[in-house]
Amino acid sequence: MKFFPLIWTSLFRRKVRTLFTILSIVVAFVLFNYLSAVRVAFSMGVDVAGSDRLTLIHKVSFIQLLPASYKERILAVEGVDAVTHATWFGGVYQDPRNFFPQFAVDPEGYLDLYPEFLLSSEAKDRWLGNRTGAVVGRSLADRFGWEVGDRIPLQGTIWRTRSGDTWEFTIDGIYEGAEQGTDTTQFLFHNAYLDEANALGRGMVGWYLIRVSHPDQAVAISTAIDERFANSPFETKTSTEQAFVQAFASQIGDIGAMMTAILTAVLFTILLVSANTMGQSVRERTSELAVLKTLGFTNPRVLSLVLVESLLVAVVGGGIGLGLSWLLISQGDPTGGLLPAFFVPPRDLVIAVGLIFFLGIASGILPGIQAVRLQIVDALRRS
Template identity: 45%
Template sequence: MKFLPLLWSNLQRKRLRTWLTLASIVVAFLLFGILQTMRAALTGGADLAGVDRLVTINKVSIIQPLPQSYLNRVRSVEGVRIAMSQDWFGGIFQDDRNQIAALTVDPKIFFEVYPEYSLPEAQRAEWQADRAGAIVGSAVAERFGWKAGDTIPLRSNIWTKSDGSSTWDLKIIGIYSTSNGDNSSLYFQYDYLNEARSFGRNNIGMIVMRIADPSRSADIARKVDEQFANSSTETKTSTEKAFVQGFANQMGSIGTIVTAVSSAVFFTMLLVIANTMGQSVRERTNELAVMKTLGFSSFQVTAMVLAEALLLTVLGAAIGLGVAAMAAMSLGQAIQQFFPTLGMPANTYIIGAVLAIGLGAIAGALPCAQAWQLKIVDALRKA
């Protein structure tokens, strides 16, 4: 620590060059933090999925419906504890920009399928009794200022009523909370949708089931699909995690994209920092020789050169990741309806610290070698 003022003075020798290099490192780690945030947002839902839940959809496409009669047949499969249908509603509140993850479910068994969701017992009973009732997550309720007892007009970009209207009036029964992070959804009764919609009556979008033994998920999924094999509407059953991950995979391998972009950025930064440190050592050759003359060992001189590189990269990484964290918070509030779990993962800081130290060490390797091999007589003669 006693050499820190000396290190900082050396970095300020060419202030413009140092600040430009620092700014480049900040931008690199800012980009890294945002990429990690988006990767977590696109794939994080899979990590929150229930380990004991399976999802059955139409084998052709998720947008193709299933007959409602399939639900009882799935319930009869050995190993299935409970199952319910689920339909995507495509909710819009007032403005097209206010999109809500609205789904229809069976309120009688919803909390058995999703035990991580909590709602007071009185509100659960009221929801079951009111066909036009809905429950909403705490995040979406706070966003729009909704409270229990409010009636909201929710427009669908998919479903229309038999009278031609696309607006559905829903009464907010309660505000749920959940331990899995998804507090931005809205759920209402399937019967309310099914009885009033102009098309698709007695069809369901998908079936979500809880199973008794997660270790038998592959076997149970196979048995479910075998029931509908060679029928006009075949099914595809997978774990909830695989189902959620499938959406992210439609955009390609997010992990590969993040790795490729980050690698390109950090390789560029490696060249920039190495060039900066190389120039710094060449400009101070005679000063380093004087330090050795005054009694500094080759190890001490080399360590200070390496410390300069590490100080630059660690400082830039700290600023960049800090700005990325603030950006993730602001971005999360803006697009919470699309990515309920948006936020910079905690391991980003650990990975960032390792990258900063590794980047500084590699970039400073050649300048350190030059400082170590520096001969006092030769350096002073050139001066």
């Protein structure tokens, strides 16, 4: 601690250079955290997807509908614990830019399969008793300032009513997420309402969600289900929810690999910038380091002074960067609904802290060795 004033003053001998270096580290770690959040968002909750849940879709395409009658047949497969279904609605609220996912579901079955959607028993009862009722996630409600009891009109783009394309819903409840990554941007309403009121026909659903008794038998059960519907007009493709979400996310490219590539480039550049700053700083202080050694500062002590100095730059810059990114990310999804799970997982935060220390040590080690190798007599002669 008694050496701190010496380190601190050395750090700011060239204020502008040090500030720019710190600033570049700030930007690097804001980017690191922000892109981590984007990566998580694009994985669409793969990490939090249930391992005991399967998703069944039409074998041809995700957008092809399936008969509602499949539910009982799926339930009859050994190892299947529960089955529910959902259908993509794709309505517009006020403006096409106000995108959010809307699903027509079987309320009881859906809430049973998604225990991470926390809905009060009063709200659940209200919803079950109201055919045109809907429940919405907390993020979605906050986004539009919706409250329980509000009437929400949605323009159907796929589904039309027999009297037009406006569907009216009443918000019966707002669900919270049990985990940080739980999607709280969904708009859920009765499939019965869609089935009865739409002009396209009845008895069809979008996809099935299946809970299995033993997650380790998921593959065998998936195969058994698909075999059951083989050679029918509606052949199926069943996979675990994680695999399904992963496949869906990968349709827009391997976001994780792209983010990792960008971050590696950014951090490597920052490492060079920071190491260059420390190198310059040490070179400029050749005679001063020689004086310190003359006074009796040992080589390990001189090395630690240089390392602490570079660590300080990294910790100050990285700390500010992480703080700023936290502020930015805590504002929520920057796209207003396209990236529902927008947060930095704790594992990435730990990696960020590790990278800060790595940056500090790595950028200071070569200048530190340079300082250690400094010959007092030569350095004093040059000064």
